[in-house]
Amino acid sequence: MKPTTPAAEDYLKTIYAHTEWQPEPITPKVLATRLGIAPSSVTEMVKKLAAAGLIAHVPYGPLTLTDEGRLRATAVVRRHRLIETWLVRELGYTWDEVHDEAEVLEHSISDRLLEAISTHLGHPRADPHGDLIPAADGSTARVRAVLLADAPAGHSGTVLRVSDRDPAILRLLADAGIGPGSNVTVVDSATLRLDAGQAHPFSADVAAAVWLTG
Amino acid sequence: MKPTTPAAEDYLKTIYAHTEWQPEPITPKVLATRLGIAPSSVTEMVKKLAAAGLIAHVPYGPLTLTDEGRLRATAVVRRHRLIETWLVRELGYTWDEVHDEAEVLEHSISDRLLEAISTHLGHPRADPHGDLIPAADGSTARVRAVLLADAPAGHSGTVLRVSDRDPAILRLLADAGIGPGSNVTVVDSATLRLDAGQAHPFSADVAAAVWLTG
DNA sequence: GGCAAAGTTTCGGGTTGCCTAAATAATCTG
DNA sequence: CAGATTATTTAGGCAACCCGAAACTTTGCC
Numbered sequence: 001m002k003p004t005t006p007a008a009e010d011y012l013k014t015i016y017a018h019t020e021w022q023p024e025p026i027t028p029k030v031l032a033t034r035l036g037i038a039p040s041s042v043t044e045m046v047k048k049l050a051a052a053g054l055i056a057h058v059p060y061g062p063l064t065l066t067d068e069g070r071l072r073a074t075a076v077v078r079r080h081r082l083i084e085t086w087l088v089r090e091l092g093y094t095w096d097e098v099h100d101e102a103e104v105l106e107h108s109i110s111d112r113l114l115e116a117i118s119t120h121l122g123h124p125r126a127d128p129h130g131d132l133i134p135a136a137d138g139s140t141a142r143v144r145a146v147l148l149a150d151a152p153a154g155h156s157g158t159v160l161r162v163s164d165r166d167p168a169i170l171r172l173l174a175d176a177g178i179g180p181g182s183n184v185t186v187v188d189s190a191t192l193r194l195d196a197g198q199a200h201p202f203s204a205d206v207a208a209a210v211w212l213t214g
Numbered sequence: 215m216k217p218t219t220p221a222a223e224d225y226l227k228t229i230y231a232h233t234e235w236q237p238e239p240i241t242p243k244v245l246a247t248r249l250g251i252a253p254s255s256v257t258e259m260v261k262k263l264a265a266a267g268l269i270a271h272v273p274y275g276p277l278t279l280t281d282e283g284r285l286r287a288t289a290v291v292r293r294h295r296l297i298e299t300w301l302v303r304e305l306g307y308t309w310d311e312v313h314d315e316a317e318v319l320e321h322s323i324s325d326r327l328l329e330a331i332s333t334h335l336g337h338p339r340a341d342p343h344g345d346l347i348p349a350a351d352g353s354t355a356r357v358r359a360v361l362l363a364d365a366p367a368g369h370s371g372t373v374l375r376v377s378d379r380d381p382a383i384l385r386l387l388a389d390a391g392i393g394p395g396s397n398v399t400v401v402d403s404a405t406l407r408l409d410a411g412q413a414h415p416f417s418a419d420v421a422a423a424v425w426l427t428g
Numbered sequence: 429g430g431c432a433a434a435g436t437t438t439c440g441g442g443t444t445g446c447c448t449a450a451a452t453a454a455t456c457t458g
Numbered sequence: 459c460a461g462a463t464t465a466t467t468t469a470g471g472c473a474a475c476c477c478g479a480a481a482c483t484t485t486g487c488c
Contacts, residue, residue: 254436
């Protein structure tokens with residue numbers, strides 16, 4: 001099968017990421033926005049990816065990955081997350097600094113090097129943001145999680161994951177000492193309490209980025 | 215100044231590499247061969263690089279780097295060699311396996327990550343093949359060296375560098391226990407003796423790849 | 429000095445991936 | 459349910475890189 005280009009990998013990865021924590025399939029408009037490109041460019045690439053059997057698409061409909069497409073997508077996600085983990089664990093990056101670097105390297109690293117890094121790190125299962133790292137065969141664990149924005153007052157749980165989309169949020173949370181593994185309780189719709197510590201007010205942006213155990 | 219594309223970086227790097235151990239400037243034909251592309255493609259890119267002030271070129275003449283071009287070239291070479299060193303020292307690669315991986319990554323790694331790797335490795339001065347790693351400011355040490363093919367019988371010296379162009383040669387030499395730092399004597403035009411060990415016959419290919427102290 | 433071989437450039441083409449503007453389809457709303 | 463809004467697609471272009479074929483220099487050699 002034809003090798004995927006960096007651009008195609010970005011499309012597949014973004015389509016995959018959209019359904020990783022929420023069920024609705026992605027639309028061309030949203031995909032264009034996420035990729036920072038014009039909708040017409042998406043139409044064009046979508047045609048190629050559909051012709052290559054990597055996505056399913058009926059005109060004016062949503063975009064879904066085929067099995068093969070999902071395999072390619074998880075491979076990119078695996079590369080991205082292992083690179084992020086490596087940057088944090090070995091090279092002194094903080095969790096808000098790794099995204100852009102991984103975004104580029106995920107398209108350049110060979111399988112050989114990727115597995116060497118994974119071995120070097122002891123085959124980590126999650127990246128610094130709590131996102132699960134797909135296995136080399138594309139299989140991924142599934143976790144039940146609740147978005148902080150959807151959690152009722154009084155809900156107690158462990159932080160599973162923080163979206164890495166906005167570095168500012170990551171810095172904010174790091175300053176508050178909150179990250180994957182933190183045990184917290186939702187005081188009200190805008191306040192979080194660290195179990196062994198103090199309360200922290202949080203914004204809607206933060207509420208839409210933090211995921212807790214159910 | 216305009217950022218350099220991966221393709222342009224490859225041109226600059228190859229032009230630079232050609233004069234690193236020998237004085238003659240490179241010609242378009244040789245450059246095309248080294249890059250594995252058609253001569254007409256070189257003409258085209260050369261125009262762009264000349265327009266960008268990175269190389270000097272008169273029609274039908276040789277190609278030479280401007281100061282700015284040399285700066286860009288050494289930056290790529292620095293990335294390439296630090297990556298090679300990192301792959302060997304940290305990730306279990308052997309010196310004949312690192313070239314292709316570095317060839318790709320040299321275009322993707324950020325300055326931030328590069329300096330983190332350099333620090334992590336203790337700022338090495340040479341890569342696994344004995345090639346000197348340019349400093350971050352582009353400055354490079356200069357070393358007097360003699361090509362094995364040009365060394366007279368009886369010449370004694372230390373192996374400074376082995377060209378990384380042919381992995382088979384690197385494997386051959388590794389098997390013989392010869393590498394940068396080995397002290398050797400040229401017995402005759404086809405035999406080398408390790409100072410503390412046995413004699414090894416060598417081919418013309420090997421003679422054109424090994425450099426000794428003068 | 430002249431002519432063939434070798435090197436270089438020009439020219440017309442092709443691919444990928446992006447763009448804007450305009451056309452068309454789907455969806456929302458009064 | 460019809461017009462208005464929004465989403466999607468089509469059409470035409472552009473920049474980066476590459477190609478092969480043909481034209482044009484330079485070089486090497488008798």
